[in-house]
Amino acid sequence: xxxxxxxxxxxxxxxxxxxxxxxxxxxxxxxxxxxxxxxxxxxxxxxxxxxxxxxxxxxxxxxxxxxxxxxxxxxxxxxxxxxxxxxxxxxxxxxxxxxxxxxxxxxxxxxxxxxxxxxxxxxxxxxxxxxxxxxxxxxxxxxxxxxxxxxxxxxxxxxxxxxxxxxxxxxxxxxxxxxx
Numbered sequence: 367x368x369x370x371x372x373x374x375x376x377x378x379x380x381x382x383x384x385x386x387x388x389x390x391x392x393x394x395x396x397x398x399x400x401x402x403x404x405x406x407x408x409x410x411x412x413x414x415x416x417x418x419x420x421x422x423x424x425x426x427x428x429x430x431x432x433x434x435x436x437x438x439x440x441x442x443x444x445x446x447x448x449x450x451x452x453x454x455x456x457x458x459x460x461x462x463x464x465x466x467x468x469x470x471x472x473x474x475x476x477x478x479x480x481x482x483x484x485x486x487x488x489x490x491x492x493x494x495x496x497x498x499x500x501x502x503x504x505x506x507x508x509x510x511x512x513x514x515x516x517x518x519x520x521x522x523x524x525x526x527x528x529x530x531x532x533x534x535x536x537x538x539x540x541x542x543x544x545x546x
Contacts, residue, residue: 384465385409385497386416388456391431392424393531394438395503395513399472402439404499406446413463414439416451425514425538438528457492468496475504518542 385405391398391414392443405412414542416431426434435449452459456468468488478498485496500506508526517523517535524532 382410382464383408383467384411384413384463385467385469386413386415386456386460386463386465387469388415388459389470390419390422390424390510391416391435392426392510393431393513393535394435394529395505395508395510395527396525397471397473397501397508398435399438399528400502400505401469401499402447403443405469406443409467410446411449412469413459413465414447414449415456415459416449417456418453420450420453426534430534434528434531434534437530455491457488457494460488460494461492466494467496470496470498471501472498473501473509475506475509 385408387398387402402412402414414435417427418428430478430494432451436438439447439449442509450459451481459465460468468485470477470485471479472478481496481498485498488494488496513523513526514535516526517532518539523535526533
């Protein structure tokens with residue numbers, strides 16, 4: 367029989383619920399947008415947070431990633447979504463804004479194994495639970511890496527990214543090619 371320990375790990379769903387959707391968003395994809403939209407159905411406030419990782423070299427600058435997400439969210443239905451960035455621990459960001467849950471989208475490509483370790487660390491660090499949302503089967507093949515690869519090779523990324531992202535991506539690829 368299960369017995370409750372002294373630490374209560376249940377998310378506090380009384381009052382306002384705030385969720386954080388962290389990611390590199392390099393670039394934001396249709397799959398990311400699907401997870402963000404679905405989060406708005408469950409939480410009073412959703413923070414989409416560009417997580418800056420000094421160990422990675424993103425294609426888009428931090429500022430550009432934040433602006434691309436804001437532009438993609440410009441419209442009805444996203445009034446409770448806030449977009450920000452952080453170069454610290456995501457749990458510190460969660461504490462600052464009063465978030466009780468981190469939301470991560472999962473594809474069938476092994477995302478669970480990678481995300482589970484982070485979820486357990488986040489729970490240990492800040493008593494913040496992680497909610498995994500399965501990707502929409504229509505979008506689960508899309509990743510930022512695949513989008514960049516397809517675009518670099520001249521493929522059509524229509525429908526893989528929000529409308530405003532494709533021209534930004536093509537401009538960066540054009541600049542990369544001119545430098546080489």
